[in-house]
Amino acid sequence: MNVLTEPLLYGFMQRGMLAAVMVGILCAVVGCYVVLRGMAYLGDAMAHAILPGIAIAYLLKGEILVGALAAGIVVALGIGFLTRRGTIKEDTAIGILFAATLSLGVALISTIKTYALDLTHILFGNVLGVSETDLAVIALLSAGVLLVIILLYKELLVVSFDAVLAATLRLPTELLKHLLLILIAIVVVVSLQTVGVGLVAAMLVTPAATAYLLTRRLPSMMLVAALLGAAASVVGLYLSYYLNIVSGAAIVLTATAFFFLAYLFAPARGIVWHLRARRKHAARASDVAVPSE
Amino acid sequence: MAVRSPAHLQVNDVSVTYHHAARPALEHVTFGVPEGMRVAVVGPNGAGKSTLFKALVGLLPIQRGEILIHGVAFGAHRECVAYVPQREQVDWRFPVNVQDVVMMGRYGALGWFKRPGKHDRAIVARCLEQMGIAPLAARSIDELSGGQQQRVFLARALAQEPHILLMDEPFTGVDTTTQAATLTLLDELKTQRVTLIVSTHDLNLAATHFDRVLLLNHRVIAYGAPPQTLTSENLLRAFGARAVLIENKIVVDECCPPEEQRAESESE
Numbered sequence: 001m002n003v004l005t006e007p008l009l010y011g012f013m014q015r016g017m018l019a020a021v022m023v024g025i026l027c028a029v030v031g032c033y034v035v036l037r038g039m040a041y042l043g044d045a046m047a048h049a050i051l052p053g054i055a056i057a058y059l060l061k062g063e064i065l066v067g068a069l070a071a072g073i074v075v076a077l078g079i080g081f082l083t084r085r086g087t088i089k090e091d092t093a094i095g096i097l098f099a100a101t102l103s104l105g106v107a108l109i110s111t112i113k114t115y116a117l118d119l120t121h122i123l124f125g126n127v128l129g130v131s132e133t134d135l136a137v138i139a140l141l142s143a144g145v146l147l148v149i150i151l152l153y154k155e156l157l158v159v160s161f162d163a164v165l166a167a168t169l170r171l172p173t174e175l176l177k178h179l180l181l182i183l184i185a186i187v188v189v190v191s192l193q194t195v196g197v198g199l200v201a202a203m204l205v206t207p208a209a210t211a212y213l214l215t216r217r218l219p220s221m222m223l224v225a226a227l228l229g230a231a232a233s234v235v236g237l238y239l240s241y242y243l244n245i246v247s248g249a250a251i252v253l254t255a256t257a258f259f260f261l262a263y264l265f266a267p268a269r270g271i272v273w274h275l276r277a278r279r280k281h282a283a284r285a286s287d288v289a290v291p292s293e
Numbered sequence: 294m295a296v297r298s299p300a301h302l303q304v305n306d307v308s309v310t311y312h313h314a315a316r317p318a319l320e321h322v323t324f325g326v327p328e329g330m331r332v333a334v335v336g337p338n339g340a341g342k343s344t345l346f347k348a349l350v351g352l353l354p355i356q357r358g359e360i361l362i363h364g365v366a367f368g369a370h371r372e373c374v375a376y377v378p379q380r381e382q383v384d385w386r387f388p389v390n391v392q393d394v395v396m397m398g399r400y401g402a403l404g405w406f407k408r409p410g411k412h413d414r415a416i417v418a419r420c421l422e423q424m425g426i427a428p429l430a431a432r433s434i435d436e437l438s439g440g441q442q443q444r445v446f447l448a449r450a451l452a453q454e455p456h457i458l459l460m461d462e463p464f465t466g467v468d469t470t471t472q473a474a475t476l477t478l479l480d481e482l483k484t485q486r487v488t489l490i491v492s493t494h495d496l497n498l499a500a501t502h503f504d505r506v507l508l509l510n511h512r513v514i515a516y517g518a519p520p521q522t523l524t525s526e527n528l529l530r531a532f533g534a535r536a537v538l539i540e541n542k543i544v545v546d547e548c549c550p551p552e553e554q555r556a557e558s559e560s561e
Contacts, residue, residue, distance in 0.1 A: 152406075154400050158400060161397070170351070217388050
C-alpha cells in the first residue's frame with residue numbers, strides 16, 4: 001500500500017493528481033463528440049492554435065489562461081467562419097489556421113529569453129507545478145463545460161447524429177457547432193498544465209475511442225470514457241513518479257494501452273471477438289449443408 | 294392521442310434553383326393540400342421531387358413564392374412537419390439504439406433543456422409498436438436491415454406527432470414487410486387526419502392509395518384525383534418517351550399488389 005500512498009505525501013503530487021483526474025474526465029467526455037463527429041484533427045489543431053494566446057499573455061505579463069482561452073475561441077470561430085459557406089473544406093481550413101497560429105505562437109515565444117524551458121512546459125505540461133488557484137480554475141471550468149454538455153445533451157446529440165432532423169426541428173445548427181468548438185477550446189486550455197499542448201489531442205481522442213469500442217449508447221460511452229480518462233491519469237502519474245518520466249507522456253501512454261486492450265478484447269467490436277465469431281460461424285456453416293437464408 | 298388540428302398546406306408559385314445550376318429545379322410550383330389529405334408526388338427521376346420536399350421542410354431556401362401552413366408563413370411552426378428522407382444520411386455506427394433514435398422525434402415538442410418524460414416514453418413505445426419494431430427497441434442501429442432502418446425513421450417521424458408528414462420514396466428499395474408496414478401506416482394516419490405527402494415512382498400505388506396525385510416535372514404537370522391526373526396525355530407530358538410503358542403497366546395491373554404484399558409479409 002506504501003507504493004500507492006507514498007507519492008501522495010507530497011502536496012504537489014496531491015494537487016497534480018486532482019488536476020490530472022479532472023482533466024482526464026473532462027477531456028474524455030468532450031472527446032466523445034470529438035470522436036463521433038470526426039474532429040480529432042481539429043482537437044489537435046486547436047491545441048496548437050492557443051500558443052500565440054499564451055505567448056501574448058506571457059509577454060504582456062497577463063493571465064496565461066485568459067490568453068489561451070481567447071486564442072482558442074478566436075480560432076474556433078475562425079474555423080467555423082472559413083467553412084461556413086462551404087467554399088473551403090473543414091480540414092483545409094483547420095490546416096491553414098493550425099500552421100499559421102502555431103508559427104505565430106513559436107515566433108512570439110522565441111522573443112522570450114527563457115524560451116526553451118517555457119516552451120517545454122507549454123508543449124508537455126507541468127502537472128507537478130499546479131497551484132491551489134490552478135486547481136480551482138480547472139474545477140470551475142470543468143464543471144461549466146460538463147454542465148453545458150449535460151444541459152444540451154439532446155441538442156448536441158441530434159446535431160451530431162442527424163443534421164437533417166436538426167434542420168427540420170429548426171435547431172440552430174451553426175450555433176451549436178460553434179459552441180462545441182468553444183467547449184473544445186476550453187478543454188484544451190484546461191489540459192495545458194497536465195498534458196500540455198502536444199498531447200491534449202490524445203486525451204480528447206483516446207479514452208473516448210476506447211469507450212466507443214466498449215459501449216453501445218452515448219451516455220454509457222461518456223461515462224466509460226470519463227472513468228478511463230481518470231484511470232489513465234492516476235496510473236500515468238504513478239508511472240511518472242516511479243519511472244521518473246514526463247507525466248503527460250505517461251498519462252497518454254497509459255490511455256493508449258487501455259485503447260489497444262479494448263481494440264483486441266472488446267466484446268462485439270474487438271478483434272479477438274471477431275475472430276472467434278468468424279470461427280464459430282464457419283463451424284456452424286459446415287454443420288448445416290443448406291444455409292437457411 | 295392528443296387533440297390536434299391537421300394542417301392545410303398551401304404552396305404558392307415556389308421556385309428553387311441550386312447554386313450554379315442553369316435552370317431551376319422547381320419552377321412556379323403551386324398547389325394546395327386540404328387537411329388530412331394523402332397526396333402522391335409522381336414524376337421521373339430528377340423531376341424535383343426531393344427538392345420539393347426539402348423546400349417544404351425548410352432545408353432549402355426558396356427563391357420565389359411562399360409556403361403557408363395553417364395559413365401562416367412557413368417557419369412559424371417547427372414541430373408540426375416531419376420528414377423522412379429517401380436515404381437517411383446518418384452515421385450508422387453512432388452509439389444510439391432504436392429507442393434513442395425514435396425518442397429524437399420528441400425533441401421538437403420537448404424544447405430546450407427538458408428531458409423526455411413518461412408521456413414521451415409512452416409515445417415512443419406506441420410508435421415502435423405501430424411500425425412493428427418494438428422487439429428491436431434496444432438494438433444498436435448498425436445491427437438493423439435496410440427495411441428495419443427505414444421503419445425506425447418512420448417511427449421517429451410518427452413520434453413527432455406531425456400535422457404534415459413528408460415521405461420521400463418510402464417504397465423504394467425496401468423489403469415487403471416494410472412496404473406493408475408503411476402502407477398500414479398511411480391508412481392509420483388517414484384516420485388521424487394527418488396530411489400526407491409521399492413521393493413514389495410506383496404509379497400503381499399512387500393510383501390506389503392516395504386521394505390526389507401531383508404530377509411533377511420541374512413544374513406541376515397536373516394535380517388532382519388519380520383518375521383525372523394519371524391520364525395518358527399527362528403522363529406523356531411528365532415522363533416523355535417512357536410514358537407508354539408506364540401507362541401499360543397501369544392498364545394491365547388491375548389486381549392490387551399491396552394486398553399481395555401484405556399477405557406475403559404475414560406469412561413470413
